Amino acid sequence: MLIVQKYGGTSVGNLERIEAVANRVIQSVKEGNKLVVVVSAMSGVTNELIEYANFFSKEPKANDLDMLLSSGERVTSALLSIALNEKGFKAISFSGRKAGIITNSVFTKAKIKYIDPSAIENELNNGKIVIVAGFQGVNEKGEVTTLGRGGSDLSAVALAGALNADLCEIYTDVDGVYTTDPRIEPKAKKLDRISYEEMLELASLGAKVLQNRSVELAKKLNVKLVTRNSFNDNEGTMIIQENGMEQALVSGIAMDKNQARIILRNIQDKPGIAAEIFSSIAKENINVDMIIQNVGIDGTTNLGFTVPENELELTKKAMKEILDSNIIIETDSAVVKVSIVGVGMKSHSGVASMAFKALANEGINIEMISTSEIKISMIVQEKYGELAVRALHEVYGLDK
Amino acid sequence: MLIVQKYGGTSVGNLERIEAVANRVIQSVKEGNKLVVVVSAMSGVTNELIEYANFFSKEPKANDLDMLLSSGERVTSALLSIALNEKGFKAISFSGRKAGIITNSVFTKAKIKYIDPSAIENELNNGKIVIVAGFQGVNEKGEVTTLGRGGSDLSAVALAGALNADLCEIYTDVDGVYTTDPRIEPKAKKLDRISYEEMLELASLGAKVLQNRSVELAKKLNVKLVTRNSFNDNEGTMIIQENGMEQALVSGIAMDKNQARIILRNIQDKPGIAAEIFSSIAKENINVDMIIQNVGIDGTTNLGFTVPENELELTKKAMKEILDSNIIIETDSAVVKVSIVGVGMKSHSGVASMAFKALANEGINIEMISTSEIKISMIVQEKYGELAVRALHEVYGLDK
Numbered sequence: 001m002l003i004v005q006k007y008g009g010t011s012v013g014n015l016e017r018i019e020a021v022a023n024r025v026i027q028s029v030k031e032g033n034k035l036v037v038v039v040s041a042m043s044g045v046t047n048e049l050i051e052y053a054n055f056f057s058k059e060p061k062a063n064d065l066d067m068l069l070s071s072g073e074r075v076t077s078a079l080l081s082i083a084l085n086e087k088g089f090k091a092i093s094f095s096g097r098k099a100g101i102i103t104n105s106v107f108t109k110a111k112i113k114y115i116d117p118s119a120i121e122n123e124l125n126n127g128k129i130v131i132v133a134g135f136q137g138v139n140e141k142g143e144v145t146t147l148g149r150g151g152s153d154l155s156a157v158a159l160a161g162a163l164n165a166d167l168c169e170i171y172t173d174v175d176g177v178y179t180t181d182p183r184i185e186p187k188a189k190k191l192d193r194i195s196y197e198e199m200l201e202l203a204s205l206g207a208k209v210l211q212n213r214s215v216e217l218a219k220k221l222n223v224k225l226v227t228r229n230s231f232n233d234n235e236g237t238m239i240i241q242e243n244g245m246e247q248a249l250v251s252g253i254a255m256d257k258n259q260a261r262i263i264l265r266n267i268q269d270k271p272g273i274a275a276e277i278f279s280s281i282a283k284e285n286i287n288v289d290m291i292i293q294n295v296g297i298d299g300t301t302n303l304g305f306t307v308p309e310n311e312l313e314l315t316k317k318a319m320k321e322i323l324d325s326n327i328i329i330e331t332d333s334a335v336v337k338v339s340i341v342g343v344g345m346k347s348h349s350g351v352a353s354m355a356f357k358a359l360a361n362e363g364i365n366i367e368m369i370s371t372s373e374i375k376i377s378m379i380v381q382e383k384y385g386e387l388a389v390r391a392l393h394e395v396y397g398l399d400k
Numbered sequence: 401m402l403i404v405q406k407y408g409g410t411s412v413g414n415l416e417r418i419e420a421v422a423n424r425v426i427q428s429v430k431e432g433n434k435l436v437v438v439v440s441a442m443s444g445v446t447n448e449l450i451e452y453a454n455f456f457s458k459e460p461k462a463n464d465l466d467m468l469l470s471s472g473e474r475v476t477s478a479l480l481s482i483a484l485n486e487k488g489f490k491a492i493s494f495s496g497r498k499a500g501i502i503t504n505s506v507f508t509k510a511k512i513k514y515i516d517p518s519a520i521e522n523e524l525n526n527g528k529i530v531i532v533a534g535f536q537g538v539n540e541k542g543e544v545t546t547l548g549r550g551g552s553d554l555s556a557v558a559l560a561g562a563l564n565a566d567l568c569e570i571y572t573d574v575d576g577v578y579t580t581d582p583r584i585e586p587k588a589k590k591l592d593r594i595s596y597e598e599m600l601e602l603a604s605l606g607a608k609v610l611q612n613r614s615v616e617l618a619k620k621l622n623v624k625l626v627t628r629n630s631f632n633d634n635e636g637t638m639i640i641q642e643n644g645m646e647q648a649l650v651s652g653i654a655m656d657k658n659q660a661r662i663i664l665r666n667i668q669d670k671p672g673i674a675a676e677i678f679s680s681i682a683k684e685n686i687n688v689d690m691i692i693q694n695v696g697i698d699g700t701t702n703l704g705f706t707v708p709e710n711e712l713e714l715t716k717k718a719m720k721e722i723l724d725s726n727i728i729i730e731t732d733s734a735v736v737k738v739s740i741v742g743v744g745m746k747s748h749s750g751v752a753s754m755a756f757k758a759l760a761n762e763g764i765n766i767e768m769i770s771t772s773e774i775k776i777s778m779i780v781q782e783k784y785g786e787l788a789v790r791a792l793h794e795v796y797g798l799d800k
Contacts, residue, residue, distance in 0.1 A: 015455045022456075052479055055415045056422075057486035064485065067493045068478035071471035078468035079452055085464065086457035093467045098542060142498060 001166040002034045002124070006134065006156035009043035010173040011230035012076050018042075021171075021230065022083040025129060029089060034124050036163065038134040038156040039080055041072025062107030066136070066146045069108075070096070073133035073152065081131045091129040094120065097144070099130075100162075101137035101155060109148035110137060115162035132159065150211030157214045161221030168223050170210060171230035176237030177202065177209050179398035180253040184386045187399035191251060192235065195242035198251045201341040201375045215239065242343050249351065250342035250396040253389050259289075259337045260312040261367065261379060262305055264319075265328040269301040276322055277303065284318045286311045289337070290370040290379065304368060306379060309333050335367065336385035339377040340392055352376050358395040364388050401566040402434045402524070406534065406556035409443035410573040411630035412476050418442075421571075421630060422483035425529060429489060434524050436563065438534040438556040439480055441472025462507030466536070466546045469508075470496070473533035473552065481531045491529040494520065497544070499530075500562075501537035501555060509548035510537060515562035532559065550611030557614045561621030568623050570610060571630035576637030577602065577609050579798035580653040584786045587799035591651060592635065595642035598651045601741040601775045615639065642743050649751065650742035650796040653789050659689075659737045660712040661767065661779060662705055664719075665728040669701040676722055677703070684718045686711045689737070690770040690779060704768060706779060709733050735767065736785035739777040740792055752776050758795040764788050 005025065012018050025037055049068050053060040060068075077093040084091035100116035123130050134152025137145050147154050153170055160168035175190050177199065182188040194202075196219035203212045209227050218225045218239065228236030267273055274293060281288055291305040307315045312331060319329070345351045355376055359366055364387065368379035380388050393399060405425065412418050425437055449468050453460040460468075477493040484491035500516035523530045534552025537545050547554050553570055560568035575590050577599065582588040594602075596619035603612045609627050618625045618639065628636030667673055674693060681688055691705040707715045712731060719729070745751045752769075755776055759766055764787065768779035780788050793799060 015452060019456065049475065052415060052475075053482050056419065056479060056483040060482040061485045064478045064481045064491075064493050067474055067495070068482070071474045071478075074467055074471045074474075075449065075452075078464045078471075079456065081464045082453050082460040082468070083456040085461045091464075093464050095467070095544070144495070 001032070002036075002163060003028060003167045003169060004036045004038065004156050004160040004163065004165045005169045005171060006038040006152055007040065007171045007230055008152065008173070009040045009046070011171050012039055012080070013043040015079070017230075018076065018079050019083055022080060022087060024171075024230065025080075025084060026087060026089055029129060036120060036124070036130045036132060036159055036165070037080065038132045038152055038159065039073060039076040040134050040152040041069075042076055045072040045075070063143060066107045066110075066144050069146050070133070070136040070144050073135050077131045077133040081129075084129055084131070089129060090127055091131055092123050093131045093133070095133050096136035096155065097138040097142075099132045099155075099159065101158065103137040103139055103145045103147070105139040105141070105143070105145065107143075107145055110139070110145035112137060112147070112154065112158050113140075115158055117159065117162040120159070120163065150214055153210060153214035154217060157218045157221065157223050157225070160223045161217070166224070168218065168225050169236075170214075170225060170227045172209065172227060173229060173231060174209065174227075175229045175232070175234045176227050177239070178252065180389050180393050181255065184255065185253075185390045185393045185399075188393065189398060190234075191237050193238045193240065194251055195343050196239060197242060197374055198341050198343055199239050201339065201372075202252050202254050209237075210239070248342055249344035249348055250340050250398065252341050253392045253396075253398065254339045254341060255385050255389050256337040256339070257382065257385065258309045259306050259335050259379065260309040260331060260333045261335050262307065262312075262315065263330040263332075264303045264323070265330065266300050266326050267303055269299055274303060277319060280318050280322045281307070281315055284311075284314055286315050286318070290368045290377065292368055306335070306337065306368065334382045335379050336382045337377050337379055338385060338388045338392065339375055340396070341375050342396075343374050345376070346373050354395055355392055358391045359388055362387055362391050364391075401432075402436075402563060403428060403567045403569060404436045404438065404556050404560040404563065404565045405569045405571060406438040406552055407440065407571045407630055408552065408573070409440045409446070411571050412439055412441075412480070413443040415479070417630075418476065418479050419483055422480060422487060424571075424630065425480075425484060426487060426489055429529060436520060436524070436530045436532060436559055436565070437480065438532045438552055438559065439473060439476040440534050440552040441469075442476055445472040445475070463543060466507045466510075466544050469546050470533070470536040470544050473535050477531045477533040481529075484529055484531070489529060490527055491531055492523050493531045493533070495533050496536035496555065497538040497542070499532045499555075499559065501558065503537040503539055503545045503547070505539040505541070505543070505545065507543075507545055510539070510545035512537060512547070512554065512558050513540075515558055517559065517562040520559070520563065550614055553610060553614035554617060557617045557621065557623050557625070560623045561617070566624070568618065568625050569636075570614075570625060570627045572609065572627060573629060573631060574609065574627075575629045575632070575634045576627050577639075578652065580789055580793050581655065584655065585653075585790045585793045585799075588793065589798060590634075591637050593638045593640065594651055595743050596639060597642060597774055598741050598743055599639050601739065602652050602654050609637075610639070648742055649744035649748055650740050650798065652741050653792045653796075653798065654739045654741060655785055655789050656737040656739070657782065657785065658709045659706050659735050659779065660709040660731060660733045661735050662707065662712075662715065663730040664703045664723070665730065666700050666726050667703055669699055674703060677719060680718050680722045681707070681715055684711075684714055686715050686718070690768045690777065692768055706735070706737065706768065734782045735779050736782045737777050737779055738785060738788045738792065739775055740796070741775050742796075743774050745776070746773050754795055755792060758791045759788055762787055762791050764791075
């Protein structure tokens with residue numbers, strides 16, 4: 001098999017860990033696999049470099065920052081290659097450029113435009129293990145770019161797609177994707193399999209194993225993903241197309257604390273007002289999530305919606321310019337979004353009512369609800385968040 | 401003026417030092433100069449990376465090592481660019497590749513093949529200060545290479561040549577080139593000017609301000625060099641063509657402790673024997689320096705020569721295979737080479753006899769002598785080395 005492995009910052013957090021990763025790579029090679037290995041910077045390195053940059057400037061120029069930050073992954077890739085060569089396995093370290101990763105020119109959060117995998121393929125054909133510095137590429141002018149948060153995962157998935165790899169293994173310091181956060185519900189179970197769609201919902205809802213960008217790309221390129229723990233030999237979670245999967249009713253429960261609810265009261269109930277409000281917010285690149293508009297009774301109406309809590313101030317500022325002074329703005333940051341995710345919901349009714357009953361039994365008031373084909377999200381007061389997660393985890397039998 | 405500045409490891413040794421370098425660069429820009437700035441890794445970084453590599457391997461593969469080590473200079477160049485931009489001066493950081501430095505493929509000690517300065521020229525024309533990561537380039541396959549010891553100086557000189565710069569300023573932590581090592585002779589004076597030829601002799605003889613590779617390249621490309629101290633505003637030493645210079649009789653006194661003397665006794669005095677011995681040594685890339693062959697009296701002869709002390713064992717091993725067992729090998733590591741360097745010697749007689757008298761007055765025995773147009777070297781016992789330097793420094797009036 002041709003496998004792309006990716007090791008995150010804690011997995012290569014010190015020299016001993018890099019040695020352990022080398023042994024894991026060798027194990028896979030001995031099993032007959034060809035390997036491309038994408039590595040992150042050793043944990044702490046990127047933050048240290050950012051601190052260096054901030055010594056000089058609160059807002060360093062993005063192209064300088066990319067030159068700076070890309071060095072961390074280069075160090076790890078060279079060290080892993082040295083370790084493998086010393087152990088008698090032929091390896092070579094590649095920068096993002098040498099790996100053929102061509103991006104646009106949006107420094108610090110570049111998007112991959114295309115990949116020219118020929119240099120990697122040459123070395124694979126020479127019997128080499130190719131170690132690639134993750135998180136980075138170059139634009140068409142040859143300037144170093146970085147891919148933003150989760151960038152190394154993205155490097156791995158994109159390379160797996162371009163190389164037509166059989167598998168892309170993402171190594172972190174957790175065993176895989178869980179039915180819910182084990183810190184909230186100790187009975188949470190690791191999932192053996194999950195669909196791209198479910199993973200996307202879970203990732204956006206706070207299960208931080210993989211960023212959405214990587215899952216979306218894997219889905220698009222049909223890359224078979226596995227997330228595994230580099231600190232043990234457990235099986236991990238496979239993330240694949242839903243067809244052919246045994247469909248669980250509910251796969252997991254997620255909680256997102258970074259939520260704030262906004263209610264606008266006393267809005268003139270005329271066409272276009274909501275569009276005007278939301279486009280003023282969209283201009284600031286703020287992601288509005290759940291929206292509820294009450295039917296008006298006296299020519300006015302109420303509009304409720306949620307935004308990320310850390311963008312609440314920016315949202316209020318954006319709206320201030322277009323709202324007239326009669327409108328009352330109420331905000332509440334002490335809310336969380338609890339979500340139920342499962343492909344099985346598509347073909348089963350009654351999933352939502354089970355949730356509502358479960359929360360009612362615990363005396364938890366649901367303040368907002370939104371549903372999609374594979375997801376039900378509910379806004380509840382933050383103090384009830386963990387209790388809600390445990391109640392939902394139990395009612396769908398996820399601990400079994 | 402178009403100036404290439406180069407700052408060594410101690411000059412950019414920490415964040416405060418990089419800030420100081422930024423201010424120095426700005427000073428030069430304010431004086432109306434266009435600047436290209438070549439930087440080394442922050443002091444200690446390269447050694448730390450080598451330690452990392454040695455954790456995995458005593459002999460890491462050279463291409464991996466270059467990927468590893470090149471990251472240090474990239475960090476410094478990005479940080480300096482960030483500092484300059486923050487202070488309102490437009491700057492951009494370049495890797496060796498982006499600077500157009502193309503080398504051969506001898507990893508860890510690559511030679512520059514050519515430079516394509518067009519990317520730098522573009523940015524200079526855009527009014528930018530271009531910061532270049534020193535010590536590195538790429539081979540024609542696009543693989544990262546490093547230039548070996550003194551590599552950042554070499555980057556600076558080569559860029560100054562390719563850009564046809566008016567001046568190349570090499571910043572270190574000393575004021576310039578001295579008449580001799582001030583730790584040996586406190587009366588040593590900083591030289592305002594010195595010729596390439598003298599600098600070459602002094603560098604090879606232990607005055608470590610600039611490596612010979614850089615001086616040779618500067619001479620070849622006719623790059624006007626200045627070495628200056630980045631920690632103060634002193635004038636530095638200008639290294640230029642000798643014509644047009646006021647010619648000092650003697651410019652400096654150098655001492656090289658890394659010397660061992662070998663005497664071979666009882667050699668059959670037949671043609672070709674010396675050639676055979678020296679070619680066996682040359683095969684090991686050992687640099688034989690002074691050679692003295694005594695006239696034989698009974699059909700045998702004695703041959704004396706010096707090699708670097710740290711290659712003495714290798715020299716003995718190389719000779720062992722070709723010397724017959726009658727030959728007696730005597731070695732002495734407790735010797736030093738003291739040298740007088742000066743362009744003025746060419747046109748003055750009596751320089752050598754002044755040296756011999758000065759040492760005789762101190763009771764120092766001269767064991768071997770060699771001379772060239774601008775240099776007189778003498779081997780003396782190591783214990784007399786510093787005394788010899790001081791006596792010579794005085795006799796040529798270098799303290800005045």
